[in-house]
Amino acid sequence: xxxxxxTHAGWxxxxxxxxxxxxxxxxxxxxxxxLEAWLMRxxxxxxxxxxxxxxxxxxxxxxxxxxDAAKSTPxxxxxxxxxxRRIDLARRNRVVVxxxxxxxxxxxDENVADPDASVDAHDRDVVLREAMTQLPEEQLALVRLAxxxxxxxxxxxxxxxxxxxxxKSRIRLAFSRLRRALESAGVKSVx
Numbered sequence: 001x002x003x004x005x006x007t008h009a010g011w012x013x014x015x016x017x018x019x020x021x022x023x024x025x026x027x028x029x030x031x032x033x034x035l036e037a038w039l040m041r042x043x044x045x046x047x048x049x050x051x052x053x054x055x056x057x058x059x060x061x062x063x064x065x066x067x068d069a070a071k072s073t074p075x076x077x078x079x080x081x082x083x084x085r086r087i088d089l090a091r092r093n094r095v096v097v098x099x100x101x102x103x104x105x106x107x108x109d110e111n112v113a114d115p116d117a118s119v120d121a122h123d124r125d126v127v128l129r130e131a132m133t134q135l136p137e138e139q140l141a142l143v144r145l146a147x148x149x150x151x152x153x154x155x156x157x158x159x160x161x162x163x164x165x166x167x168k169s170r171i172r173l174a175f176s177r178l179r180r181a182l183e184s185a186g187v188k189s190v191x
Contacts, residue, residue, distance in 0.1 A: 008074035009067075016064035028057050031075070035082050044086060052085045124182060131181035139174035142167055 011027050014020035032053050039049035059081055067077055132140060145156045153171070157164040 009069045012060070012064050012067045012074055015061065016067065024061055027060060027074075031078050032057060035078065038079065039082060039086060042086065044089075048089060052082055052089060055085050056082045127182055127185040128178060131178050134181070135174050135177060139170045139177075142170050143174045146171055 008027060008030070011020070011023035014023035015027070035053045035056055036046075036049045039052055040046060044052065056078055060078065067074070071077075072080070132143070135143065142156055142160070145151045145159065146153070151159065153164060153167050156162075157167045160167070162170075
């Protein structure tokens with residue numbers, strides 16, 4: 001399986017070479033919400049974040065041929081364009097721009113972690129928390145003991161007085177429900 005940055009670089013090449021609308025739509029669907037969220041975390045209001053994001057994606061469509069995979073990943077290239085548009089907008093509106101070393105403007109470092117990992121983790125966390133509220137109490141209690149108290153299945157069986165097989169079955173059922181909830185929400189599962 002290709003790494004996301006390789007797939008995304010291929011989509012950019014398809015946009016650059018043949019104006020592939022499907023590849024562009026895939027890039028837009030993937031990056032637009034992440035760029036908007038990143039800009040809003042940097043203090044940009046929602047309307048301006050959407051405007052900047054649209055500008056970044058328009059730049060991608062018009063200037064995909066300028067992308068150089070040897071110099072950066074697709075995420076770094078797009079986040080850098082967004083950062084520059086944010087600074088341009090602030091200058092145009094005579095707003096004080098935060099210093100580039102401010103952590104709000106950190107461009108995720110692909111060498112350290114997937115640049116979208118924090119957004120994916122947040123999405124997963126929201127869906128997972130909601131899904132946990134839907135678990136039957138007997139499953140939820142065991143999941144809490146296993147993960148929040150780091151108890152082994154044997155220790156949970158001892159503490160609750162349940163047979164070890166019952167503990168394992170309930171935890172497995174809970175995981176199955178949580179995994180289905182993540183998948184139905186389109187969030188990559190870690191379970």
